Amino acid sequence: MTNGPGPRLTDLAASLPDTVPFVGPETQERTRGAPFIARLGANESLFGPSPKALAAMQRASRDIWKYGDPETYDLRHALAAHYGIGADHIVIGEGIDGLLGYLVRLLVAPGDAVVTSDGAYPTFNYHVAGFGGTLHKVPYAGDHEDPEALVSKAKEVDAKLIYLANPDNPMGSWHAAAALEKMIEDLPDGCLLALDEAYVELAPRKTAPDIAPDNPRVIRLRTFSKAYGMAGARVGYAMGATPLIRAFDKVRNHFGVNRIAQAGALAALEDQSHLRWVIGQVETSRKALNRIADANGLTALPSATNFVTMDCGLDGTFARAVLAELTKSGIFARMPFVAPQDRAIRISCGPGDAMRAFDNALPAALAKAREVL
Amino acid sequence: MTNGPGPRLTDLAASLPDTVPFVGPETQERTRGAPFIARLGANESLFGPSPKALAAMQRASRDIWKYGDPETYDLRHALAAHYGIGADHIVIGEGIDGLLGYLVRLLVAPGDAVVTSDGAYPTFNYHVAGFGGTLHKVPYAGDHEDPEALVSKAKEVDAKLIYLANPDNPMGSWHAAAALEKMIEDLPDGCLLALDEAYVELAPRKTAPDIAPDNPRVIRLRTFSKAYGMAGARVGYAMGATPLIRAFDKVRNHFGVNRIAQAGALAALEDQSHLRWVIGQVETSRKALNRIADANGLTALPSATNFVTMDCGLDGTFARAVLAELTKSGIFARMPFVAPQDRAIRISCGPGDAMRAFDNALPAALAKAREVL
Numbered sequence: 001m002t003n004g005p006g007p008r009l010t011d012l013a014a015s016l017p018d019t020v021p022f023v024g025p026e027t028q029e030r031t032r033g034a035p036f037i038a039r040l041g042a043n044e045s046l047f048g049p050s051p052k053a054l055a056a057m058q059r060a061s062r063d064i065w066k067y068g069d070p071e072t073y074d075l076r077h078a079l080a081a082h083y084g085i086g087a088d089h090i091v092i093g094e095g096i097d098g099l100l101g102y103l104v105r106l107l108v109a110p111g112d113a114v115v116t117s118d119g120a121y122p123t124f125n126y127h128v129a130g131f132g133g134t135l136h137k138v139p140y141a142g143d144h145e146d147p148e149a150l151v152s153k154a155k156e157v158d159a160k161l162i163y164l165a166n167p168d169n170p171m172g173s174w175h176a177a178a179a180l181e182k183m184i185e186d187l188p189d190g191c192l193l194a195l196d197e198a199y200v201e202l203a204p205r206k207t208a209p210d211i212a213p214d215n216p217r218v219i220r221l222r223t224f225s226k227a228y229g230m231a232g233a234r235v236g237y238a239m240g241a242t243p244l245i246r247a248f249d250k251v252r253n254h255f256g257v258n259r260i261a262q263a264g265a266l267a268a269l270e271d272q273s274h275l276r277w278v279i280g281q282v283e284t285s286r287k288a289l290n291r292i293a294d295a296n297g298l299t300a301l302p303s304a305t306n307f308v309t310m311d312c313g314l315d316g317t318f319a320r321a322v323l324a325e326l327t328k329s330g331i332f333a334r335m336p337f338v339a340p341q342d343r344a345i346r347i348s349c350g351p352g353d354a355m356r357a358f359d360n361a362l363p364a365a366l367a368k369a370r371e372v373l
Numbered sequence: 374m375t376n377g378p379g380p381r382l383t384d385l386a387a388s389l390p391d392t393v394p395f396v397g398p399e400t401q402e403r404t405r406g407a408p409f410i411a412r413l414g415a416n417e418s419l420f421g422p423s424p425k426a427l428a429a430m431q432r433a434s435r436d437i438w439k440y441g442d443p444e445t446y447d448l449r450h451a452l453a454a455h456y457g458i459g460a461d462h463i464v465i466g467e468g469i470d471g472l473l474g475y476l477v478r479l480l481v482a483p484g485d486a487v488v489t490s491d492g493a494y495p496t497f498n499y500h501v502a503g504f505g506g507t508l509h510k511v512p513y514a515g516d517h518e519d520p521e522a523l524v525s526k527a528k529e530v531d532a533k534l535i536y537l538a539n540p541d542n543p544m545g546s547w548h549a550a551a552a553l554e555k556m557i558e559d560l561p562d563g564c565l566l567a568l569d570e571a572y573v574e575l576a577p578r579k580t581a582p583d584i585a586p587d588n589p590r591v592i593r594l595r596t597f598s599k600a601y602g603m604a605g606a607r608v609g610y611a612m613g614a615t616p617l618i619r620a621f622d623k624v625r626n627h628f629g630v631n632r633i634a635q636a637g638a639l640a641a642l643e644d645q646s647h648l649r650w651v652i653g654q655v656e657t658s659r660k661a662l663n664r665i666a667d668a669n670g671l672t673a674l675p676s677a678t679n680f681v682t683m684d685c686g687l688d689g690t691f692a693r694a695v696l697a698e699l700t701k702s703g704i705f706a707r708m709p710f711v712a713p714q715d716r717a718i719r720i721s722c723g724p725g726d727a728m729r730a731f732d733n734a735l736p737a738a739l740a741k742a743r744e745v746l
Binding site for chain 2: 005006007008010012013016017018021022024026027039044047048049053057058061062063065067069070095097098107108112123160161187189190191192216217225229230231233234241244247253255257261
């Protein structure tokens with residue numbers, strides 16, 4: 001595009017692939033010509049948001065003619081009070097995805113080294129590629145991300161940034177707080193840990209590490225998309241040392257957080273009893289998914305999240321066939337991308353009707369997948 | 374931050390200033406300790422969105438637990454039908470602000486030349502600085518952006534990108550379609566015009582230039598924030614040649630557009646009779662603002678937007694004093710940043726009560742500003 005009348009993309013932009021991290025379920029519905037019966041592929045919360053959050057959003061919709069507060073003051077201060085930290089340790093953005101994009105932009109220049117696990121969150125990898133970073137991947141260890149290997153690789157390649165999700169997606173596994181605290185201590189100077197805690201509200205106690213708010217070695221990312229049931233709102237937040245948090249203001253889309261979403265997230269945060277109810281429902285649903293896996297000869301992996309990853313017992317080819325059959329029968333699900341984790345399928349928790357729909361579809365999906373072996 | 378335990382920002386990120394393009398009215402309200410009486414500073418639509426859009430948003434809020442469609446398929450196809458172009462000529466993003474950020478990222482590497490008018494939209498400048506571009510500014514000509522000067526400067530500095538808003542913000546001025554069509558013809562090869570048409574629905578007929586959908590020299594940016602009354606939703610869209618539009622998919626936050634906002638924008642687009650009503654209300658309000666300006670000895674500049682820029686007759690110091698007094702009396706307004714346009718204040722249109730609040734506050738604000746001369 002350099003000599004014609006058209007625009008001249010940067011060398012980096014022109015080099016980027018057309019692939020995107022995820023295809024949405026709506027795209028699959030358009031392809032199959034019918035809506036899904038159960039939407040169990042994106043770890044959305046089928047238990048929904050707090051009714052108080054819903055009411056707050058409906059009220060706030062009347063003010064949609066106003067831009068949202070670019071400082072997201074009320075929500076930021078409510079989060080600060082919730083965690084007992086200063087509001088200057090918190091930045092709010094368009095989901096963890098949006099915040100990861102800003103974070104990578106702040107830290108990663110072309111050629112800079114970044115470390116993640118092979119098979120971890122692809123949207124993080126998308127951002128690293130998008131800013132020209134060099135991504136180094138270490139394998140999972142027994143379906144867990146491997147803190148020691150990540151730190152070791154970071155030292156080897158002089159990484160500016162490490163990504164780790166605790167609990168992990170797509171495997172549902174987790175590390176206890178102490179393991180993360182040790183990892184943070186072991187980080188080399190000048191290497192930041194991006195600790196994705198999207199699912200942490202659903203994890204056992206002592207999963208979230210104790211981190212001083214001004215610790216410059218780690219930024220933790222949380223969201224209203226999972227346990228709080230507001231994926232469509234696009235409200236995530238990052239907590240870290242003030243200099244790094246302030247740096248987001250140099251690059252972020254200041255008016256980017258929807259006004260209704262700000263009001264909804266604030267009301268959701270204030271309704272911790274709904275959150276506790278969701279946590280209980282997710283526990284019940286995980287048990288149901290375990291029973292369904294058992295009954296079908298699959299191995300449900302332990303989960304600290306609102307999904308259960310099920311080892312289908314063979315390889316990626318087989319699991320992909322199972323997933324394709326589930327899709328055909330109206331179940332939206334996803335699976336890990338990378339071997340050997342891609343021997344599994346990943347099913348979101350949900351209420352009884354969604355679990356029954358999956359339970360009804362799974363035996364035939366497995367049988368058909370076995371036929372094409 | 375290079376040798377301590379903290380993160381290593383890129384040289385570019387570390388060099389960026391702490392300034393932000395706009396301070397939100399909520400921040401001013403927190404500072405003054407009281408809400409504004411009339412919110413006339415951000416050219417939001419005080420006439421509100423379509424009641425059908427409001428109803429659609431309230432319905433969609435029940436599905437907030439689902440991510441929004443990352444392809445924004447329904448809205449994109451409705452826009453395509455509305456304009457009679459293919460949906461692959463349209464990309465939807467988190468407001469024009471978000472899309473400008475992606476556009477600059479696609480085109481502007483450190484040191485690349487970009488051209489705009491001195492005093493035009495600061496958020497564009499923020500993005501250019503944020504990606505290390507070199508911004509060249511040309512003066513307004515008689516309170517109009519100057520297409521010939523912009524093109525001439527672009528040729529001189531080998532610009533990859535020119536920004537022009539038609540109608541213009543903050544002056545409210547506009548060029549007829551033919552002038553823009555000539556400008557696009559005159560663009561040097563490899564230079565893209567970012568044509569910001571945020572206010573175009575409110576402009577006289579034959580303001581929007583006729584541009585073939587596959588013209589690679591221009592990308593036009595439109596929004597649901599202004600005439601459609603949904604600033605808080607963050608839904609903007611860009612229209613251009615397919616290769617450029619597809620390139621956004623390489624860098625954008627795919628799940629970044631709020632689900633409620635997608636539904637609301639779709640319903641708003643479908644309610645063109647509400648849009649026509651708003652256009653009529655804005656015309657009435659512009660006349661009211663003209664009368665108020667006349668009665669107070671100010672010169673209302675002609676406007677093709679939902680605001681009226683009023684020449685206060687002296688310099689920036691005086692206009693800033695008027696604005697400060699208006700703020701004190703509960704009127705949120707803004708003004709041009711750069712001389713000689715900063716001799717003016719800029720007042721958004723609104724219904725009768727908002728106009729009366731401004732009418733009530735202006736004489737005293739002018740008197741007090743004259744006292745401090």
